[in-house]
Amino acid sequence: MKIPGLKDRKYNCGQLRGANIGERVILMGWIDNLRELGGALFLDLRDRYGITQVVFSKEKDANLLQKVQRFSREDVIAVEGTVLSRQGNVTDKISTGEIELEALDVNRFSESQTTPFPIKDEISSNISTRLKYRYLDLRRNPLQNKIIKRSQISHYLRSFLFNNNFLEIETPFMVKNTPGGARNFIVPSRLNPGKFYSLAESPQIYKQLLMVSGFDRYYQIAKCFRDEDPRQDRQMEFTQIDLELSFADMDDVMEFVEKMFLDLWSKLNLEFEESDFPRMTWQQAMDKYGTDKPDTRFGLEHFLLNDFSRNCGVGILEKSVKSGNLVKGIKVPGGSSKFSRKNIDQLTSFVKKEDIGGAKGLIWLKVEENKLKGSVSKFISQEKQTELINFFKAEPGDIIFIITDKPSNTHKIMDNLRRKLAKDLELINPDKYSSLWVTYFPMFEKNEEGAWTSSHHPFTHPAAEDIDLLGTENQGEIKSLAYDLVINGNEIGGGSVRIHDSELQSKVFAALGISPEKQQELFGFLLEAFKYGVPPHAGFAGGLDRLAMVITQAQSLRDVIAFPKTVTGIEPMSGAPSFVEKRYTKELGIDIKPSLQ
Numbered sequence: 001m002k003i004p005g006l007k008d009r010k011y012n013c014g015q016l017r018g019a020n021i022g023e024r025v026i027l028m029g030w031i032d033n034l035r036e037l038g039g040a041l042f043l044d045l046r047d048r049y050g051i052t053q054v055v056f057s058k059e060k061d062a063n064l065l066q067k068v069q070r071f072s073r074e075d076v077i078a079v080e081g082t083v084l085s086r087q088g089n090v091t092d093k094i095s096t097g098e099i100e101l102e103a104l105d106v107n108r109f110s111e112s113q114t115t116p117f118p119i120k121d122e123i124s125s126n127i128s129t130r131l132k133y134r135y136l137d138l139r140r141n142p143l144q145n146k147i148i149k150r151s152q153i154s155h156y157l158r159s160f161l162f163n164n165n166f167l168e169i170e171t172p173f174m175v176k177n178t179p180g181g182a183r184n185f186i187v188p189s190r191l192n193p194g195k196f197y198s199l200a201e202s203p204q205i206y207k208q209l210l211m212v213s214g215f216d217r218y219y220q221i222a223k224c225f226r227d228e229d230p231r232q233d234r235q236m237e238f239t240q241i242d243l244e245l246s247f248a249d250m251d252d253v254m255e256f257v258e259k260m261f262l263d264l265w266s267k268l269n270l271e272f273e274e275s276d277f278p279r280m281t282w283q284q285a286m287d288k289y290g291t292d293k294p295d296t297r298f299g300l301e302h303f304l305l306n307d308f309s310r311n312c313g314v315g316i317l318e319k320s321v322k323s324g325n326l327v328k329g330i331k332v333p334g335g336s337s338k339f340s341r342k343n344i345d346q347l348t349s350f351v352k353k354e355d356i357g358g359a360k361g362l363i364w365l366k367v368e369e370n371k372l373k374g375s376v377s378k379f380i381s382q383e384k385q386t387e388l389i390n391f392f393k394a395e396p397g398d399i400i401f402i403i404t405d406k407p408s409n410t411h412k413i414m415d416n417l418r419r420k421l422a423k424d425l426e427l428i429n430p431d432k433y434s435s436l437w438v439t440y441f442p443m444f445e446k447n448e449e450g451a452w453t454s455s456h457h458p459f460t461h462p463a464a465e466d467i468d469l470l471g472t473e474n475q476g477e478i479k480s481l482a483y484d485l486v487i488n489g490n491e492i493g494g495g496s497v498r499i500h501d502s503e504l505q506s507k508v509f510a511a512l513g514i515s516p517e518k519q520q521e522l523f524g525f526l527l528e529a530f531k532y533g534v535p536p537h538a539g540f541a542g543g544l545d546r547l548a549m550v551i552t553q554a555q556s557l558r559d560v561i562a563f564p565k566t567v568t569g570i571e572p573m574s575g576a577p578s579f580v581e582k583r584y585t586k587e588l589g590i591d592i593k594p595s596l597q
Helices: 062-068 127-132 141-163 204-212 250-267 282-289 315-322 341-351 382-392 407-424 464-469 502-511 516-529 544-552 582-587
Strands: 024-037 040-047 050-057 076-085 099-110 186-188 196-199 217-225 237-246 279-281 302-304 326-332 363-368 371-374 399-405 435-439 444-446 452-454 482-487 490-497 537-543
Touching: 024 050, 024 099, 040 062, 040 076, 050 062, 050 076, 062 099, 141 217, 141 250, 141 544, 204 217, 204 237, 204 516, 204 537, 237 250, 237 544, 250 435, 250 482, 250 490, 250 537, 279 282, 282 302, 282 407, 282 435, 315 326, 315 399, 326 407, 341 407, 371 382, 399 407, 490 544, 502 516, 537 544
Parallel strands: 050 099, 279 435
Antiparallel strands: 024 040, 024 076, 040 050, 076 099, 186 196, 217 237, 237 537, 302 326, 326 399, 363 371, 363 399, 435 482, 444 452, 482 490, 490 537
16 A cells, blocks of 8 residues: 555544445554454554444455554554445444445554553543553543533634624733732743743733724633642633623623523533523622532522521520621431431531531531421420421421531531532432523622732722722722623633723722822723723633533543643643753843752
8 A cells, every 4th residue: 555645534433334335445543452353353443533443354365464463552554445334243332333444455654552551431540640641541532522522612602702793812921910810920031131921811901902992892712821729620721711892781791691602502412401591699699509609400508597596595506696607507308317327427527627618516407397306406495496497498307407607617618518418419410501690799808918809800890889988998898790600510701891991990909009109010001091982891701621621521620621730730741840951041030049950
């Protein structure tokens, strides 16, 4: 066989069907499997489209059979042959199961050594080995399918945005370092000694400036960078579906994004439980679920119990409320029979874990006919027991769990408890997709040092009725015109109405403790731009990686990113980050200690 090229590859390994019987074709790919049987060798040829069985027989060509017997798994070959029917050996395990290729000639492009782990769907190899040989791991169907699905998602989103008059405009990666919501990667400038760029954590300021420029509908599949510790649903470099609209308010953006996601789901043959995405304020989400990204595929909502607890007879609850703590409860329908004392002790140990919130204990009450039985039931009068049963709308056989702690801890503990209960009771259908908008987030919050910071970013517009609170001791009560889209308990993306008035923008900067001089130093170019006619505008940024993770039901962002980092920020395959020669750091004006080189 002459060495074949792309023009000879008219079919892929998942394409041939009964209609192709009798054709002479050339297939190219990797050897997935080899097996000899009765004077013939059966070879499974694989590419990303599928597998085709190829037959080499002694009867047809003994020399060709002898040649192929020296081949190994993962060799890359081209096979020329005739498409035959499998007759009575048709299989539905592969898409090409009604045919096979009778080999007439073969060419081996390259040989493969024995791979560090088998290239098959289910393997037990540890993640470290698979990340080191990521290019091999990516040959496996589960990962390939996720990467392919991610590509489809990007394509459908781009098509939708293009068809709605959005312009794809790239913004810089290397930008001015300005304070934001995340730690930035810093890049030294060789041409400007002593000065630094930051890698953009988002295109935020640039897309606002594009609105000033008159590009009223912008989007970008944007690469973003944050120097934060990676975790299961976060990487240091990630991809955003970034968009901005002029003359838009909060409802306009949310309604457009809904249409975009409904269109995407339809193209992927998926469905949301809701055709109109429900909306809930941040405060309602915290009260009901203890988190601003609740999973609404199941119930188990929280109940606020401070009013009940003030004179309930249970000392620990009464004292907790007086000291400013929050009391919350959760009802598990029919849970009495599902939770033995051993199970309850296990739950108690769970909520006491520091990473869960470090609860001091867990109160439990089983609902019987008109009364409660449990850890503190003897302290609660019959009247108060009836009040609690009615408040929860509880039925005999239900069980109630109660937590009290400082508000932030109570929310965190109860959120974790709710999700654990749902998992243990198998209440979550992984094939369901439930959506939710969470709106009106707090404008500001305090960091560990007690300084005010932006809950989203400092360009978010405050609610009109709260603007007068800027710069006061009550500015923590200011609501922002911000919104997050949550799908299956994952924050898929968020956005806000932006400030388009330079005076208001300066007030927000001042509320964050940024002096007028510092404002000019950091954001002078933006404030200057706002002097020349700015349309009201709003936008949204969705995490493409996280979206792909949810749609493919992946367990980690790693599974939908071709070459991800580990939790320590290392890319095991190439060894990044790595030391560089001193001459490179020297010309950047960076002095690296010898022990670190």
